[in-house]
Amino acid sequence: MTRQKRSHHKLRRAVAPYLYLSPSLVIIGLLMLLPMATVIAYSFQNSAVLRRDPSFAGLKHYQAIFADPVFWASLWHTLYFTCMSVIFHMTIGMVFALMLNSDRINPTLRNILRVLYILPWLFTAVIIAVIWRLLLEPNGVVNSILMQLGIIGSKVEWFSSPETALHAVTFANIWAGYPLFMVSLLAGLQGIPKDFYEAADIDGAKAYQKLIFITIPQLMPIIISISLLDFIWTMQVFPLIWITTGGGPIYATEVLSTYTYKLAFSSYNLSQASASAVVILLISLGLTLFYIRYQRAR
């Protein structure tokens, strides 16, 4: 092989991986990076989108949203909704996974429970919202059962009362999201060697000690990964809240996603909406970086 041919071959080998990557890079660039950059640019412009030649606004829109009490209420609701969802997704998912992994439950019953527990995962956000609106309406099944049991004295307007609305949408979201944890933790549980528990039995470990000293440490990588992903996903939930409460009543369930949507498509203040979107982006980015660092550390 001549020197020229050899260097040509070398160049082809060096370029080839980038050629294979190029279609996905172009798609990501066009569908993700470009809109993201545009939104960031809008957040620094006056009358973005609405005017052909928008003027530079500096940090004005950021100052405006930070001065808006509804933004802070939305941020607090988002954090409450997200934290409660993740904590309960994990707790319920863990309890159900432990039940499904237990030898003490009849195998047939276990298979039936496995299907039942995973059902919420099969529904889209819209169907979940409709189901819970029907169940939680003042004349719905939930009120009827709670009244018959004597837990409540009169009908509660779960989604329409400012005191209960945020808890109600959080509850619906918890119900919809625990199967991911359950399935992931069940897979993790099935991967823990039986020997670990037998050795612990011989050493005199009680059931709760086996959970604390063996099961949870063994599941920790899954718990951390799924929790971080769930946190990122739940922070951005929009359809469930939009369909059940629309962010109301009186901003009681307003979260950052609905707040941003309203700024953009109700008030047509696309510049402030962009600033709000950038804030969501920064919070998500922080968590994503934390997740990537954790994955790398493993």
Next chain:
Amino acid sequence: MAEVVLENICKTYGNNFRAIDQLNLSVKDGEFLILVGPSGCGKSTALRMIAGLEDVTSGSLRIGGVDVVDMPPKDRDIAMVFQSYALYPHMTVFENIAFSMRLAGKPKAERKKRVDEIAKTLQLTSLLDSKPANLSGGQRQRVAMGRAMVREPAAFLMDEPLSNLDAKLRVQMRAEITSLQKQLGVTTIYVTHDQTEAMTMGDRVAVLKGGVLQQVDTPKRLYESPVNAFVAGFIGSPSMNLFEATLKGDELTAGTFAIRLQDAAFARRPGLRSYAGRKVVFGIRPEDLYDSSLESGRKYQTIPARVTSIEELGSEHIVHLSIDAVRVDSGDPDAVDDFGRASNAVAKFEPVSTARSGSEIRLALDDSKLHFFDPETHLAI
């Protein structure tokens, strides 16, 4: 330290499969007993029953004179070393060894003192802060031993603890475990399918087959006086050669050759005379077969054989042979590996032997080392 006694122990699983059938075994205080047998013979099941990890279907099991059949594992005063070591990957060596003390609520200072003592014995002191993933196979094995020792149990139970190690390390760890057991003097029951471990480590060896105890004896007696063809075939590597023959007077005839038996052979086995004119199974170990062209083989009678292949190991030659006789299956599934398709006998020759693959030779055999078994029951005569 304690005596472990199994009386009429049976284990039947839900599908009516009987894993252990009427197992009677008594392990003396401080004794090192090896449970050996081919895969699926029930040796691990028996050990797990002693540990309390499997329920006993029927029979009695006593450790230190106490009936432990209905006791949970933690109350049996035993410690177990698992085949996988079962070391907790998220804990350090110190935490792994101290785990049972931590569960028992022992103070930190006491835990540290005890773990330090054990680490010194097992040469693990410099590794106490390491995680199991950073240890070699031999070090992990020692940590597993440490975890068992920390409890100061009445008995050690070991389930194939060396099977995950490479051949060289296994030899080293064999010696380490044996000397440690002697030093501690704790009753030990050790399960293995490796008969080299069985022969070199234990005070006594119990051979199991199909859940039934075949023979319990010292390694030497097991090797020299197997009670049946299975034990004869299972103990020893390569396996004992077993053939069918007819006893005619004082001659053993098989195919085209005959082996004359000495009077001593009949004197040692009075029952052998009753097989006159009948079929009998005779066995001879590979090391009792010689190359007749060498000095070592000249004094023995010879039979014709064809060499099919040779494994030159340096210190000896494993010679695969074909002789004119019907080979008898001892019932040991591992024994089949010793024979190729073309061969039905194996011999160990001195490395100076000039026998070559394909050559016809005269095979000398030490007839005083012959073993005899009933062709129907396979019991020793």
